[in-house]
Each structure stands twice: as C-alpha cells, then as structure tokens.
Amino acid sequence: MRNLAEHRREIALKALGTTLVKRNVSLVSLVIFSATLLSVPICQLVSDLQRGESPHVFRAIGLLPVPNLTAIKQYEDTLEEESVLTDWLLPGVQTVLTRVFRTGNEQAYLGRDGWLFYRADVDSLIGAGPQKTASAALTTLIDFNRQLEARGITLIVVPTPVKPTIHPEKFSGRYRNTNAPIHNPDYAAFIDGLRSEGVLVYDPSQLLFEAARQETQYLKTDTHWKPKAMEQVAQYLSAFITEQIELSTDPSTTYVKTAEDTVNIGDIAKMLKLAENQMLFPSERVTRHVVQTPSGNLWRPDQESEILFLGDSFSNIYSLAGMGWGASAGFVEHLSAELARPIDKIVINAGGADATRQALVQELNRGHDRLTGKRVLIYQFATREVFSGDWKLLSIPSDKALQRSAMSIAETITVTATIKAKTEPPMPRTVPYAECIIALHLENVDTSDLPETFVVFLWGMRENQWTDAATFKVDQKVKLRLRPWNSVEAVYGSYNRKELENEETWLLDVYWGEMP
Template sequence: MKPEKPKQLFLIGIFLAILLAEGVTHTTMDLMKNQRPVAADLFLQVPSQENLRNYEENLEEGSWLVQNLRPVMQVLRFAVLGDLGKKAVAGREGWLFYDLGIQYLTERSQPVRPGESTPDEVVEAIVSFRDRLAERGIHLLVVPAPGKASVYPEMLTARALNLDHPVNVRTLQLLEQLENEAIELVNLFDLYQSEKNKDSISGPNNLYLIQDTHWSPKGMEMAAEKVANRLQELGWVEKGNTDYGLKEVPLSRHGDVIRMTQIPGIDDWYEPETIQASQVVRKESGEIYADDPHSEILVLGDSFLRIYEHDEPGSGGFVAHLARDLGKPLTSIINDGGASTLVRQELYRKPEMLA
C-alpha cells in the first residue's frame, strides 16, 4: 500500500493545482488591469442564493481561461459529439430549437424566483393594461405567438409523433384565464394545429423556420390574416382603401439558433435556409410599406414582429402584412425580447401614440 501513497498525493496535488490555477489567474489578470478581483465580491456582499449565482456567472464570463479555451472546446464538442451548447438543441431532420423554449414545455413548474411573475400576476397585468386603455376608448387584442417546439414537437423528438394531447398545457391554461377575464385574443395555437392537420409533412409549407425560433413567412402571413379578420369581426376596424400588393423576395439565411451557439465557424457546417418572403408595396407607386405614426391601429411586439419587417427583406413582416389585409397603414413599437416590458415603457414615454 505504501508505494501507492506518493502517487495518490501527486494526483491530489495536480487536482488542487488545477482548481487553484483558475482563481490565481483570474485574480492576477484583474490586478494587472487595476480592477477589483471578482473574488472580493464574496466578502463584500451578503451571502444569498442570488448573489452566489451572480458571482458564479460573473466569474465564468470574466475568466481569461474560459474566454480562451471555450471556443476551442465548443468546436471540439460540436465536431465530435454534435453538442450545440446551452442554448440550442438539435431535433430531427436538421431542425434546431431554442433550449429555453423546450424547458418551458418539459420541466415541472418551479417556485417563482425573485423578479419573476406568476401566471396570475401576468393575467392581472394584462387585465390592468386593458382597463387603462379602455378608459381612453382604446381596445386591446392579445395575440400570443406560439413557441416553435409547441407547434412542432414531433420535429424535436420522434416520441412526440402522433401525440393525442397538447404539449403547451400551461400556455393554454393562461389563455383560458385571459378568456375568463373577457380579454379579447387570437389563438394561433388552434390555427396552426388546424393547418398542420392539412399538411403534416415537413417541407416548404412549414409554419416555422427550420434553423430559427421564429415563424416562416407562411406562418406569419396566416397570423396577420387571422388578426385582421378578428379586428373586423369585433367591429373595431373598418377595411381601408389603400391598395397593397406583394413583391416576392427570395432569402437565404442562417437562423438565430445557429448564431446563439456562438460556435466558431458553425455557419460552415450548416447550409443557409432558403425561403420565399413577400414584401408589401403600394400598387400604384411600388413604394414599400411604411408605418403611419397617425394610424388608429398600434401594434406592440417583439422579435416575431421584427423578422422580415426590420430584417430582410424589410416591410415584409407581420405589421406590413396586417396593414395589407386591413387596407390601411399601421404604426408599431417593436423591441426584441422586450414586448412585455420595454415596449410598454416606450409607449409610456410616447403618450401621443395613444392620442
């Protein structure tokens, strides 16, 4: 047994050196930059789960070793194991999904963390927003954009083929709560499921992009048409007389899920997705669609409204197609990932948009 002890001590020493190397390197780099070492945060903050989590994230993001070794390890893990990292999941037939969207569907409900809202609080906020708008004679129509994995779970895993129940139960419960509060909404989940029942084969009629988190031009155009019809059914909007046409624009692009991986050179591993978008133009002049700040209709949204509208081809997204279906220009506030908060904050700073 004695000959084994030096070997064990040597291995323990190597292991401890590896553990200490990161801390020593990080502290040295901080001091060389005349910055306070990140490790000092452990002693300057009250110990809590949130502070420890933030410390761990800051340590990882600011680590010199991590920043220099991560790209190499990402490429190796992807090339050998097909691992796309924390934010992306590879599905079937080349489909890519956003990890958080899958977690929302598959994980059990967790205790609400500080700063997060419960479903009841979400409903209360929407009801309050609706009521405050109603005081000014303004109607509110809520249009939740389905997550890609909730529409195409079978492209994530073959185990979801021929499911006889929805996978987005919590979202459907939230929609039911909103309906019970007399919130007017458009249920795109039902619309897309009905369309999928007509054409269940993955192909050019997909409602979502294969490499992206967002809807395809077809899925977006269906949503715009549904919303336009609902606005007119409610009697809130009359059809306008602006005659818009469509200009077909072919696009070739890598999706946002690929960019999320941050794997160096990953674009070379995936062919860009080819899609056919439609730019909205005025028939009489050929001018591309543009918002009218004085429009009676204000559209608020996130990146689902940005795609094709502010991105290529431009004036070819949800807002432009909704304007075409209604025969009149609209006005909009769009903010990536900030539709629930940042958009309303911008609206608060621009009260003239509700005049």
C-alpha cells in the same frame, strides 16, 4: 477476541491516516496542479497585454477595499465574456459534443433532422426551470384591458406559439402522431380566463399546427416562424379584426408586395457557440415579401393610425434588418397590407410581457400620447412569456395629465456626466438576440443645455460582443455624444432594450448616446 470485520476496519483507518506518497511523485503532482491553476490567469494576462488592454488582474484591485455583490458579479461576467481560453476552447469542445454526443448547451436543445430548439421554449411547455403560473399574466392583461376600455380602445391579445408547440415531432419522435398543439397544462385556462373577462383573443396555434402537417412553419435553427406562416396568420388576424371591430371608413391604402430571398443562420445555432466555420447547421434560405406603397416607398408605421400594435421578435423578424432576415416584410407590415390601412407600432425584441407596455407608458408619461385617436390595440407576445415573463402592473396616465414637454437640444451635443444608475446587457450568446441597448441614468452634466438628470440609451452589446459601455460603473464619469432619442427611435427602437426599473426615470428626457 475481535472479529475479522473489526480488525479490517482498524487497519483501513490506520492506512487512510498514513498514506505515503513518494517525494518525486508529490513534486510532479504539485507542479502539474500549480501549472494548471496558473495557466488560466497567465494566458489571460498575456492576451490582455498583447491587445493593449488593462489586465483583468488589475481590474480586480478596483473591487477593494469592500467590494459589493453587484461589482463582483459585473467583474465575473466581464471576465467570462473576455476569457481568451473560453474563446479558444469552447467552440471546438461544443462542436465535438454536438457532433458526436448530440449534446446542446444551457440554451439550446438538439432536435431531429437538424432542428434546434430554444431551451426556454421547451421549458415553458413542461414547467421546468424557474417557471411561473399564468395568474400574473392573466391579472395584468385584464387590468390592461380595463385601462384601455376607459379610453375607448379595444384590446386584442395575440399569444404567438413557440416552435415546439407547433413542431413537437421535430423535437422528439414520440410526438410524431400528435393531433393537437402542445401547450403548457395551464395555457387553456389562461385563454379561457381572458375571454371570460371580455378580452378579445386571437390564438393562431391551431391554424399553424394544421398547416405544419403539410409543410414546416418554423425555421429549423431559429426560434421564429417562416415568412409564409407569418403571412397566413396576418391574413387570418385581419379577418378577425374586421369581424370583431368596426373600424373607420377612411379610404383604403393599397400596398404592393415584392418577393425577395434571404439567407441566414438561426439564432439558436448561434447560441450553441460553435466554431465560425461549422457545417453542422447550415444557413437557411427563405422567401419573404417586402411591403411597399404604390410609389415604391417601403412601409412605415403611422402614428396617426387608429390601430396601435405592440409586439416582440415574432413581429420584428423580417422587419428589423439587424436580426439578419431582411427588412420591411414583418408581421405588422403584412397585417397592414391585409387590412389595407396604416398601423402604428411599438415592437421590441425580448420581454414581450412588459417591454412594449412599459415603452408605451414611458412615452405617455413624457407627454407623447401614442393612444390619441386609437380604436384598437393589438398585443402580440410569445406564449413562453405567459409562464416566464415579468407581468408587472403598469398604470396608463390619463390624457389630461399628458402636458409635459422635453427640453430640446441641437442635433448632437458632447457632454460629460456621472452615472447614477445603469442596466446590464445579457451575456453574449445566451439569448436569441445578438444586440442589446442598455440605459444610463446620468447626472451632474457639464452643460446647461440639458436637464440636471436624464436617461441615455446606447449599445451594450453588438453582434454578440459587449461594448465598452457594458463595463461602465455607477459613479463613473463618462463622455458621450448625445442625440434626442426620438430622432433615432425609428432606427434603434425595436432592438432588445434593458430599461431602468426606477419608475421616476420614466419621466426624464431620453437621449441616444455614442462614444465620441
């Protein structure tokens, strides 16, 4: 005779296989499920038609007959960016999650006392996410130093601490009594490795940490430092340079500083994707000091200077107006004022591990030797880059190889050409920067005034919105109005820029493009 347990198991199996649902319940469930499933594309279709745009459902047809993974990803990213339901639902839902449950999102952590932290900064300290060892950064910087030494140039590395390194107590109450900056466990070995190979390193971590015990050094809702903290680091770095390197005895240049107030909301608060009128994280007011010449002209970089500065957004904040914190009052400006001498600079938001080095090598390959007459190269980057950046090795061409000249054009020219390759902007509000420049590799141009193939930079994202250029596709013919890149580089060159990976394109002429 079967036991009770086996009998119950048999009954349960029969019940699972013959579950009965009333017809009216089935119909109602089916209607609700279908309506929910179809509501998203229907709402999107109506929105597209109201705005006079090509419906996304029709764009999907363009993926046929054999879609490739790149085209599929681009379509999905575009659909996510332009989703009307996302725009409608996400700000309200995120506001509730943040206000009631104190929950951030995939880019932002909520700290204490209204402070926000960039997830990539925190992850770089604890080794979470797709982190790397510091060995790649160490190898690349030692190689970079060797190449610069061959040209008689001294490298100074300035790793800039991220916010949770200096203010861990604002992230968690467990760190209220911390007596030293919080770094990745491998950071000390990285610094020691550089110094043991003769690389000069100025690390402002301890200076900022000690100052933070008296007053905050970083913005509450932004990834970057406050003006006063930045200016103090510039002062100490100036002293370090003077102590370590014998600069020329050229007459000093006197600069004047003028105080100005700036009000803005931080980049991390924007990445939370809250409603536009949110009051959870109000704007912050800071006082920055604009650097000017005695005649009243704003500070400008000087390519004839014996100092070249490579830096990221920590050097751009208070200098690049597009970041929202004012202009002409950044790290390089204040370092120049402290040294009482001009400085040349290549400063680009994001990609501190490779963006500025690559920009330098590209200029050298195109025949513009930014290293002529240089004695010092200062390389500033955020410390998170040590463990997450792309530290690819780049070769500096010899000065004898720099003989190429670019084809010149009129101030502007309108052309039609075919896209051979392109770069993609990031998804809006997933990075600390609201703007991004993308690159197009163009060919088959309809004029003999330009080379057969060349590179065009143009906006791929403005104010956290993709531009039309972001949806361009390879093999597509595009009509653009072009200007020489060097005529606008001073205006656009410091914005986050996605470069082409093919090193052969680094030898091509570069232009700035706009939709006609």
